[in-house]
Amino acid sequence: MEYREELRSIGERILSETRTELYLAMHFLGPALGSLSPVMDLSTTTVGTDAAFIRFNPKCLMTKYIEHPYWLKRCYLHMLLHCLFRHMFAGKAYDDPELWNLCCDIAAESVIDSMDAPVIQRPVSEKRNAWYEELRTGAGVLSAQRLYRYLSEGERDYRKEAAMEAEFVMDDHSFWERLDPPDAPAPKEQPEGAAAMPLIATKRLKEEEWKKLANKVRLELTLGREAGTKTGEFLRFLAYDGSQRTDFHEFLKRFAVTREESFIDPDSFDYGFYNYGMQMYGNMPLIEENEYREATKVEQLIIVLDTSASCQDFLVQEFLNETASMLLKGDHFFAKTKIHIIECDDKVQNDIEITELSQMEEYSKHFCLKGGFGTDFRPAFAYVEELRRNKKIEQPRGLMYFTDGKGIYPKKQPDYDTAFVFVKEEDPDTSNVPSWAMKLFI
Incomplete structure (x- = not known):
């Protein structure tokens, strides 16, 4: 039990430090960064989010913290973008969940790669740049919705999609599938034993929360003018995403x-x-x-x-x-x-x-x-x-x-x-x- 608590504590400290570094580098993310609490979850071997928590396997975090510290910051921001673009709430509208997940990952990574912030910056490989160029030519905007429409039309190239998954996938999307239906009643009690953990909040409430947070971040950027090369395509994607009109x-x-x-x-x-x-x-x-x-x-x-x-x-x-x-x-x-x-x-x-x-x-x-x-x-x-x-x-x-x-x-x-x-x-x-x-x- 003590060993388990120690692992949980280490994982939470790693995520807390990562969140602080992101905030110091990108203040405009402030309204959103504090909205995901860390929870140890051994049902995953990596890390993922359900729009309410960051659910992590502590061994994965410790390994990445030692061997690839930049990966943690990119992955944290990657998950945050999924929430701000509300990717996990839109998946039910698409027939192929695996392709939708891939499109969400490409969209999030393209935004991160466009940002000029040393805390998450890394050289973009020629292979990745070539894919971006091809996808922009076909889809126009690298939003998840446009990418899905482009990749699902015509004959599918599953080998290419598998290669893209190896390149762009960062986090565990299995938690998205556990989101309850929009009108489902809230669970009355917590499961017992090892499964006892904070329950995933209702889909409808979380989606509304992230809509408001996305608007706050957008206003922080437009009115606060913290834009330029540091934010890259982020503001453009925030404006493009969803059906919300300008406030x-x-x-x-x-x-x-x-x-x-x-x-x-x-x-x-x-x-x-x-x-x-x-x-x-x-x-x-x-x-x-x-x-x-x-x-x-x-x-x-x-x-x-x-x-x-x-x-x-x-x-x-x-x-x-x-x-x-x-x-x-x-x-x-x-x-x-x-x-x-x-x-x-x-x-x-x-x-x-x-x-x-x-x-x-x-x-x-x-x-x-x-x-x-x-x-x-x-x-x-x-x-x-x-x-x-x-x-x-x-x-x-x-x-x-x-x-x-x-x-x-x-x-x-x-x-x-x-x-x-x-x-x-x-x-x-x-x-x-x-x-x-x-x-x-x-």
């Missing part, structure tokens, strides 16, 4: 200001009148609702639309519809606001000023694309500076530039927040987006 509410908080607005508030009143009524009439409080309240909302915003030939008009229309819906249904903007909508290809084609939220819906309905030439993002920024010099706008709070990513970016960072907005289903090229700009996906 515009969190994004717009960055541009919000606090001021008073007209609003009858029945829940608040002047305590002076209340006290006067009680003193004068005994039990007759005088209550008058406040007609103003303090609110933190967006007062001014600049939206630039890429109207070049490469950016299809239906994509621009989709973005406008999304934005109009956000303005009308949400509580993010003051009733009186100022939104500039600038249409630009390689020069500014049009500038529409929106002062009433209802105008946005009309503009969206009757939008007609002007331009259709090359793509240069710089004229829009120069035009904003011209508006400022001519006192037509005040200090901008933020600028959103909707584009497909194919164009010339400005080198100089403006003195206001900038976000380039992409349609994630179109596999946009975001590799040249400046490090000072945020990336959003709809």
Whole structure:
């Protein structure tokens, strides 16, 4: 019993040290790193996760810690990516679980190989690079979903898949199969004996938790701007993965200001009148609702639309519809606001000023694309500076530039927040987006 406890303790210390090293190197993973507790599990010979725990065989961890310490950090991050991309929850939708597992491993490894972080970096073999090139040509994006679709179509090459498994498999996926059905009742009691260990949490609850954690990590990267080569393809995969749309509410908080607005508030009143009524009439409080309240909302915003030939008009229309819906249904903007909508290809084609939220819906309905030439993002920024010099706008709070990513970016960072907005289903090229700009996906 003492020997077993010693093994468990050593394994937990190894994983704790590994987690700390990853956090020190990649702070943006903070919200997710603390979500997997270590549990010794002798049903595996290696290590794996069920989205609630990291289940490990201590002998495997000790061997790797001594002989291949870098492997532990890569494997820990590999398992974390499975959780953030929610691979273990999507497997039921695919007919071939073995192929799905392989695709998940390739997706996770491709992200890790794209990161420029010494803590997990290792030379990428020519064989692995050749496979990446072949798979990108066939699948486009190396997400598990795209890879499965590509590899399952046509004639299967099982020998090649076996070679890929030897190259990309890192962790034990058998724990994924133990996830209970989404609507299964929670078990009432713990199994006895050697099998007694923390039970795998319900699938539905864990999936929701990891959706929220993925959003937190994505916001940490986009708003905190800890991007660049260190994160590689990670942010792009987070945006591409799943069906979650961009959380515009969190994004717009960055541009919000606090001021008073007209609003009858029945829940608040002047305590002076209340006290006067009680003193004068005994039990007759005088209550008058406040007609103003303090609110933190967006007062001014600049939206630039890429109207070049490469950016299809239906994509621009989709973005406008999304934005109009956000303005009308949400509580993010003051009733009186100022939104500039600038249409630009390689020069500014049009500038529409929106002062009433209802105008946005009309503009969206009757939008007609002007331009259709090359793509240069710089004229829009120069035009904003011209508006400022001519006192037509005040200090901008933020600028959103909707584009497909194919164009010339400005080198100089403006003195206001900038976000380039992409349609994630179109596999946009975001590799040249400046490090000072945020990336959003709809």
